[in-house]
Amino acid sequence: MEGVIVKGIGGLYYVDVNKEIYECKARGKFRHSGLTPMIGDYVVIEVDQDKTGVINEILPRSTELLRPVVANVTQAFVVFAFRQPDLNLELLYKFLVLCEHSNLKAIVCFNKMDLAEKEHRDIGEVLKNAGYEVLYLEAKNGVGVEELRKKIKDNISVFCGPSGVGKSTLLNSFIGRERMKTGEISEKVKRGKHTTRHSELMQVEEGFLVDTPGFSSLELDFISKEDLQYCFPEFEPYRDGCKFNNCVHYKEPGCLVKAAVEEGKINETRYKFYVKTLEETISRGSWK
Ligand SMILES: Nc1nc2c(ncn2[C@@H]2O[C@H](COP(=O)(O)OP(=O)(O)OP(=O)(O)O)[C@@H](O)[C@H]2O)c(=O)[nH]1
């Protein structure tokens, strides 16, 4: 049978096969080959009558997220607030770079709009112009939640963003009803910050959701100088026209990306963030 690992605790993996859960061990061969099953893995299992079984095969992963450790995530709900906590724009941009680098579709979710001011939406506009989908939400009041719900189907989606922005509130608004029914409300989810100890895939609307704890900082030091530009989707229409084909859109002459910044086609703050990140990469040296 084929299923997806929804939870892993102490060497046991819980595999969902059409909404039935099987408790499985991993074959020893995985340990020897250094391949560890991750939640999100699509696996082939062999089961006994009592619904326990073994994982025989791990199917190739489309993506591998490391914080939290989840395989095959297809999209990220990047949740931020403008107030409580105040928006850390640089951190938001870093999350978006990480999503691009990890091959995840990012959906920017500005939550707590009940506390935001009108001008704050200008930041959302910048991101829309860069090619991102942007949603405005009030998780506490259920505003915008239905729109987000529509995006769950057929995806493994991860909620990420800083602490206190409302990730768990959003997730709970999706799982609440279904969990209530079976009387197994996850305390781990409710405790917010402590969710991650054992991450879990939660099935909602024919898709899976994963909560994560809030991050207050993010290092992008694993992205090379050459790769960084590909994490900025708004550079795409221009980069092939640069004078040098190895242009990183920094100090090179004949750079169409820089020209687009000067013409106001690419947002200057976004470009400045790119340059700052690039300079950090360069100063770390070329061995990375
Ligand atoms: N004003 C307002 N408060 C909200 C909204 N959504 C959630 N909150 C509150 O924000 C607080 C933090 O929410 P959580 O869902 O725990 O935040 P989190 O992102 O999961 O935080 P961590 O687990 O620490 O990363 C809670 O007190 C929520 O009730 C909203 O739309 N407006």
Ligand SMILES: [Mg+2]
């Ligand atoms: Mg939380």
Ligand SMILES: [Zn+2]
């Ligand atoms: Zn260039």
